[in-house]
Amino acid sequence: MKPECPPMDYPSMHVAYFSMEIGINADMPTYSGGLGILAGDMLRSASDLKLPVIGVSLLYRKGYFRQVLDDHGNQSEAEVFWDPAKHMIPLPNRISVEIEGREVFVQAWLYPQKGITGHVNPIIFLDTGLPENHEYARTITDHLYGNDQKYRLCQEIVLGIGGVRMLESIGCDIKKFHMNEGHSALLALELNQKIQDKSQIRKKCVFTTHTPVASGHDEFDAELANKLIGSALLTPHVKKDIIKDKKMNMTRVGLCYSKFVNGVAKRHGEVSREMFPGFHIESITNGVHSGYWTAEPFKELFTRYVPSWVTDVYSLRYMLGIPKKEIWKAHKVCKKILIDYVNKSCGASMDCESFTIGFARRAATYKRGDMFFKDIERLKRIAKKVGKIQIIYGGKAHPKDQAGKDMIKRIFGAMKNFGDSVKVCYVENYDINIAKILLSGSDIWLNTPTRPKEASGTSGMKAAHNGVPHFSILDGWWIEGHIEDKTGWSIGPKTEENNTDADAEDMYDKLEYVILPKFYKHSDEWVDVMRNAIAINGSFFNSHRMIQQYVSNAYFD
Ligand SMILES: *Cc1c(COP(=O)(O)O)cnc(C)c1O
Numbered sequence: 001m002k003p004e005c006p007p008m009d010y011p012s013m014h015v016a017y018f019s020m021e022i023g024i025n026a027d028m029p030t031y032s033g034g035l036g037i038l039a040g041d042m043l044r045s046a047s048d049l050k051l052p053v054i055g056v057s058l059l060y061r062k063g064y065f066r067q068v069l070d071d072h073g074n075q076s077e078a079e080v081f082w083d084p085a086k087h088m089i090p091l092p093n094r095i096s097v098e099i100e101g102r103e104v105f106v107q108a109w110l111y112p113q114k115g116i117t118g119h120v121n122p123i124i125f126l127d128t129g130l131p132e133n134h135e136y137a138r139t140i141t142d143h144l145y146g147n148d149q150k151y152r153l154c155q156e157i158v159l160g161i162g163g164v165r166m167l168e169s170i171g172c173d174i175k176k177f178h179m180n181e182g183h184s185a186l187l188a189l190e191l192n193q194k195i196q197d198k199s200q201i202r203k204k205c206v207f208t209t210h211t212p213v214a215s216g217h218d219e220f221d222a223e224l225a226n227k228l229i230g231s232a233l234l235t236p237h238v239k240k241d242i243i244k245d246k247k248m249n250m251t252r253v254g255l256c257y258s259k260f261v262n263g264v265a266k267r268h269g270e271v272s273r274e275m276f277p278g279f280h281i282e283s284i285t286n287g288v289h290s291g292y293w294t295a296e297p298f299k300e301l302f303t304r305y306v307p308s309w310v311t312d313v314y315s316l317r318y319m320l321g322i323p324k325k326e327i328w329k330a331h332k333v334c335k336k337i338l339i340d341y342v343n344k345s346c347g348a349s350m351d352c353e354s355f356t357i358g359f360a361r362r363a364a365t366y367k368r369g370d371m372f373f374k375d376i377e378r379l380k381r382i383a384k385k386v387g388k389i390q391i392i393y394g395g396k397a398h399p400k401d402q403a404g405k406d407m408i409k410r411i412f413g414a415m416k417n418f419g420d421s422v423k424v425c426y427v428e429n430y431d432i433n434i435a436k437i438l439l440s441g442s443d444i445w446l447n448t449p450t451r452p453k454e455a456s457g458t459s460g461m462k463a464a465h466n467g468v469p470h471f472s473i474l475d476g477w478w479i480e481g482h483i484e485d486k487t488g489w490s491i492g493p494k495t496e497e498n499n500t501d502a503d504a505e506d507m508y509d510k511l512e513y514v515i516l517p518k519f520y521k522h523s524d525e526w527v528d529v530m531r532n533a534i535a536i537n538g539s540f541f542n543s544h545r546m547i548q549q550y551v552s553n554a555y556f557d
Pocket of ligand 1: 033430457
C-alpha cells in the first residue's frame, strides 16, 4: 500500500528530533532495540498531541539484521530486504555533505506519522543510496550499527550535518534540535558554521544521554575525525572543545553544545552527573506509547470503562475501578495468543495454566539474561513444590558482541537441564511484533540488569500497560515504579553492588515464598497487583507524560 502524502507544514516545525534509530513501523527495520522504539514512541505521542516535532534518522536499506538461531543457540545474521517506497515518499530535495573531501549526496524519505486525532507529523529518513554517489558513499545508509568506525562516523556525518541541511532544504526553521543520544551530535558543528556563538547554539540544542555503559558512547580517533569531517567544520576552535586525549567522544560533543541535558530516569540522572562532572544534567524518565503497547483485549476493556483514555492516558489511573474478573479475562486472551505463538514458532509444549515468565530485550551481557539459571536444581525444586514455571526468552545480540552471543548459548544450554516442571524457550528474531505478544501474554516480566547500567529500561512499562507485573533488580525506571507486592517485586538489595549469587538467591526466594504462592493460591490478590500495574504505572510511565516534560522543561525557553 502506497502511503498518501498529505501536505506537510514544514515551516511550523519547532523541534527536530534526531535519532540514529527510529522504530516507528513494525514493518520498517529501522531500529535495533529500546533506543529506537523510544524514539518511535516519542514521535507517536508528538503527533497525538499535535506538537510540531519532525523526526530525523537514516534509512537503512538493509535494516539491522534478521536473527537466525540454530539448535544450540548459535546466532547468525541475515540481511533484511524491504521496500521503503511501500511506506514512505521520496522527497525531491537533494543536499550534500563532504566526507573525506568528497561530496556525498543525500535524499530524504518522508514518513507521515499520523496521530490518534488525525494530525500528521513528518519523519524523514536520510538516504545516500543514489546513483550520483561514489560506490562507498552509496552504502553509508545501508546498515544500522554495522561495519567499522569509519562507516559509523560517515553515518553520523550524514545524520547530524546532512540532517540539518535537509531540514533547511525542505523549509523548516527549527528552534530546538533534540539529539536522542550522541550519534547525531555533529549537528552542532553545522549550527556552529552558521551561528558561531556557542551560547546561542547551546540554547538551540537539547541532548538526552541514554546509557552509563561506556561502549554505548561513540568515540572516534581524532585523526579519523579530522580526515572525514575536514577543517571547515572541525575548526581549531571546535576541536578545543570536543577533542580530548586524541579522541572525539560524541557524548562530550552533545554535552558541550546543549544547554538542556538529561538522563532517562532519576537514578540515571545521578549516575550521569557522576560520569560527567561540570555539566548540568537533569532527568526526564522515559515512557512508552500507551495506545501502541496496549494489546487489543485491554484496549477494548479500557475503552469500555474509560472511553477517553486513548487521548487522555493519565486516566489509566481510573482503571483501578475495573472489576478484577475483567482484567483476568483480558489477560487470559493475551496469554493464549502467546502460548500458541511459542508452541508454533519454537515447537515448545507450553500451556496456558502454568506460571509464565517473559524475558526479552537486546542480548547484552549487562542484562544478565542467564541469571535465572544460576541454580537449576533449586529452580526444579521450587517448580515441583509450588507450581510449574515456564520462561520465554527473546532478543538479538549485536553481530560483533561475542559475549552476548555466548549468553544466548548458555540459555539454550540450560533448556536441556529441565524435565517437565520448568519449560524454557527462546523466540527467534525478537522485534516489535513479537514484543507485543510477549509483553502482554506473560504472567510476569523479568529484568536482571547489572546496577546501574539499565539507564531506564522500557519493556517493563509496556508490560505494566497490559497488567503484567514487573519482577526486577532495582535499577532504572523500576526504582521509581516499584511498590513491593503492589506493582510488582524487586530482586536483590537496594545497594549499588552487584552480587549475582545474592541477587539470584533473592529472586528464587521471592518466587518460592511470595510470587508463585500468590499466583497459584491467591489469584484474587494476584489480580490486584495486575490492576495496580496498569493504574499506578501505566498512567505515569507513558510517552505522553514524557514528551510533555520535554515541552515544559526543554523545548520552550
Ligand atoms: C521495548 C523494547 C526493547 C527494550 O527493552 P528493555 O527491556 O527496555 O531493554 C527492545 N526491543 C524491543 C523489540 C522492544 O519492544
